[in-house]
Amino acid sequence: MAKELLRRDLAEEITARVLDGRLAADARINEVHLARELGVSRTPLREALIGLAGRGLLTADPGRGFLVPPLDLEEARQLYPLVAELEVLALRWSSPQDLVGLTDRLELLNGELAAAVDAGLELSELDDRWHAMLLSRCGNPHLLRLIEQTKPLLNRYDVLYFGGAERARQSIGEHAEIVDAILAGDLAEASRWLVRNWVKTTSYFGESTEEGTFPQKRPG
Numbered sequence: 001m002a003k004e005l006l007r008r009d010l011a012e013e014i015t016a017r018v019l020d021g022r023l024a025a026d027a028r029i030n031e032v033h034l035a036r037e038l039g040v041s042r043t044p045l046r047e048a049l050i051g052l053a054g055r056g057l058l059t060a061d062p063g064r065g066f067l068v069p070p071l072d073l074e075e076a077r078q079l080y081p082l083v084a085e086l087e088v089l090a091l092r093w094s095s096p097q098d099l100v101g102l103t104d105r106l107e108l109l110n111g112e113l114a115a116a117v118d119a120g121l122e123l124s125e126l127d128d129r130w131h132a133m134l135l136s137r138c139g140n141p142h143l144l145r146l147i148e149q150t151k152p153l154l155n156r157y158d159v160l161y162f163g164g165a166e167r168a169r170q171s172i173g174e175h176a177e178i179v180d181a182i183l184a185g186d187l188a189e190a191s192r193w194l195v196r197n198w199v200k201t202t203s204y205f206g207e208s209t210e211e212g213t214f215p216q217k218r219p220g
Helices: 002-019 031-038 042-054 073-092 096-119 124-135 141-158 164-183 187-204
Strands: 059-061 065-067
Touching: 002 031, 002 042, 002 141, 031 042, 042 059, 073 124, 073 141, 073 187, 096 124, 096 164, 096 187, 124 141, 124 164, 164 187
Parallel strands: none
Antiparallel strands: 059 065
């Protein structure tokens, strides 16, 4: 049990380092240095690295060990619609009555997001909580596991994307539209707004940037 907990903690720490850039895109992971820095032996570290490679967050190169994949605009343009469709599917696996029961909490979290925008605070954690709450009544654990495995790939691009307050408020407004549609019993409309909430981000990639570079944060 302790070994499993250690492996999970290591995977979470390595994931965090990939997402915040401490392990840079297209860089090789030095297992000896990383094991020493994390205070673990190479065996559990390698097990964690293998697991992350299996999820696509890292790649395994027989000649170079483990690498952080390069950022790729085309991958980003594929991932956002994919996550949108997966979340819509999770809505379909949720009881409409159960979703209605979540609306008060979804509105509360959306209010916290709005306050965070006004205060100039970081939004990603609150936004993740909002989406997790929306999907929390999905009755398909396999689908939820797939979403959980896919989102870290998308989050690599999230941490490089900064949309600003205006785009954040647009996203908060889309959250409100989703809640209103759920209250009206119109899951098709809720799904339409949910897809928009994710997919519109791809239209921002490359704005005011050179080819191959990225803006800095998905707006919630």
